[in-house]
Amino acid sequence: MLRLAAPLVGANLLQMAVFAVDVLFVARLGPEALAASALGVSVFGLLIWSLSGLVGAASPLIAAELGRRRHAVREVRRTVRMAGWVGVIAALVAVGLCQLGGPVLRATGQAEAVVVRAVPFLTVLSLACVPMVLASLLRTVVSTLGRPGIGTAITGMAVGVNALGNWIFVFGHAGMPALGLIGSAWSSVVTSSAMLLAYALVLRFDRNLHRYRLLGRWWRTEWRRFFEVWKIGLPICATIIAEAGLFNGAALLMGRIGELQLAAHTVALQLASISFQVPFGLGQAATIRVGLAYGAGDRQAIARAGWTALAMSVGFMALTAAIMVIAPRFFVGLYVDTANPGNAPLVGYAVQFLMVAAAFQLFDGAQSTCGAILRGLQDTRIPMAIALFGYWIPGLGTAICLGLFTPLGGTGVWLGLMAGLVVVSAMLLWRWHNRDHLGLLPSRDTLAG
Numbered sequence: 001m002l003r004l005a006a007p008l009v010g011a012n013l014l015q016m017a018v019f020a021v022d023v024l025f026v027a028r029l030g031p032e033a034l035a036a037s038a039l040g041v042s043v044f045g046l047l048i049w050s051l052s053g054l055v056g057a058a059s060p061l062i063a064a065e066l067g068r069r070r071h072a073v074r075e076v077r078r079t080v081r082m083a084g085w086v087g088v089i090a091a092l093v094a095v096g097l098c099q100l101g102g103p104v105l106r107a108t109g110q111a112e113a114v115v116v117r118a119v120p121f122l123t124v125l126s127l128a129c130v131p132m133v134l135a136s137l138l139r140t141v142v143s144t145l146g147r148p149g150i151g152t153a154i155t156g157m158a159v160g161v162n163a164l165g166n167w168i169f170v171f172g173h174a175g176m177p178a179l180g181l182i183g184s185a186w187s188s189v190v191t192s193s194a195m196l197l198a199y200a201l202v203l204r205f206d207r208n209l210h211r212y213r214l215l216g217r218w219w220r221t222e223w224r225r226f227f228e229v230w231k232i233g234l235p236i237c238a239t240i241i242a243e244a245g246l247f248n249g250a251a252l253l254m255g256r257i258g259e260l261q262l263a264a265h266t267v268a269l270q271l272a273s274i275s276f277q278v279p280f281g282l283g284q285a286a287t288i289r290v291g292l293a294y295g296a297g298d299r300q301a302i303a304r305a306g307w308t309a310l311a312m313s314v315g316f317m318a319l320t321a322a323i324m325v326i327a328p329r330f331f332v333g334l335y336v337d338t339a340n341p342g343n344a345p346l347v348g349y350a351v352q353f354l355m356v357a358a359a360f361q362l363f364d365g366a367q368s369t370c371g372a373i374l375r376g377l378q379d380t381r382i383p384m385a386i387a388l389f390g391y392w393i394p395g396l397g398t399a400i401c402l403g404l405f406t407p408l409g410g411t412g413v414w415l416g417l418m419a420g421l422v423v424v425s426a427m428l429l430w431r432w433h434n435r436d437h438l439g440l441l442p443s444r445d446t447l448a449g
Helices: 002-027 030-057 060-070 072-100 101-107 110-144 150-168 179-204 223-257 261-294 301-325 328-332 343-374 381-405 409-432 444-448
Strands: none
Touching: 002 030, 002 101, 002 110, 002 150, 002 261, 030 072, 030 101, 030 110, 030 179, 030 223, 030 261, 030 409, 060 072, 060 110, 060 223, 060 261, 060 343, 072 223, 101 110, 110 150, 110 261, 150 179, 150 444, 179 343, 179 444, 223 381, 223 409, 261 301, 261 343, 261 409, 301 328, 301 343, 301 381, 328 343, 343 409, 343 444
16 A cells, blocks of 8 residues: 555645645735635636546546456556546536636625636636646556556656746746736646646656557547446546535635635645645555455455555544644745734634644545545445535535634634534445445456456
8 A cells, every 4th residue: 555655645745736836936926816816726626626536537447457357458548548538528618617717706705806816817727627637637547557656756847847837937037028927827737738748758658558558549439438437437526526615615705704814724725735635645545456456356455455545544644633733833834924923814814724624634534535445446426425415514504604604704614624524524434334235345246247
């Protein structure tokens, strides 16, 4: 598990570093630019994260085929090709949805000055949809095929590309005009395109991966596999929308409460998201390990992989919770100058939000890993229903009630985030624990049939 998970965790942390670079540069433009960026990314991020889950259906499908060891090369190629088709179609839809960002943001009651800056930022950012979704698919594929370190290396490259792009486009260097907030969006477009190109080169020249010929005959249809990707991927997509919708809905609620609280929310959520990448990576590894065992019909291996990933995830999140409690101002200071008296209100809000984040770390790790384990069993529909209920009823409902109708304000919104995570993690853990009774463990004979 560690051999597979470590590069995936590293890639996830580096991916957060890519986004953190944007925050670091945009934050220097002032609170209004940071707030506009947060709103634009809340729409874009929701779409990209969910579509990454959609094409992520390739992982359990490929793992099961490798576990069966039956026509693996041909079946893997079919899955990747059809997942690519699904990804491009969905990403083009996402581009169109990004163009509706203005009406959506205005409908949620955001300040007009912030919306005016967020709309052109989101329009440019939408150009990154297709390359970003395809790069996410190829990262999933190379990891499932046993080369997770490739994703780590390419994502590390992306950190440098994005930092250079922000330096050039945001502040105007190397002969380019200073584009400000829009420049950060253009940097994301360049970075995502560079990542996609890097994966394509690896698939062409890496000896172990080239034998699958994943880029060949991309026009050839495999309708059964095409619909199989949709069947497994859409519930994953909806699950991610439910979770991401809760957190991005929190950003919209913060925008109604106040600009300072929205900026503080952005900083605190960035820190909480960084720690989340570890159980997220462990979950990705668990999906592959459980999927391999699922394909082989090995129930004991399924149990070992699942419980090992859960123990590692919860253990790590207990550590990050303790660190958040001990030194919250230090971490906030990585994004905001805590010595500046003018930033005192923003720092105060961010520290309050981090205290709540520390409280829900264990539940966040558990729900992420449980969902990933069940994905390895190709069980996605019921987890989707659990996520839709838990995140939107107790989760968002609590955030709205406490955030808008009590003096708690932003802290109430964060308590709503915790409520959603607690409910979902408990229900997913119950389903994993009862996987045998629920008929989620097919035998070899069933798989062969």
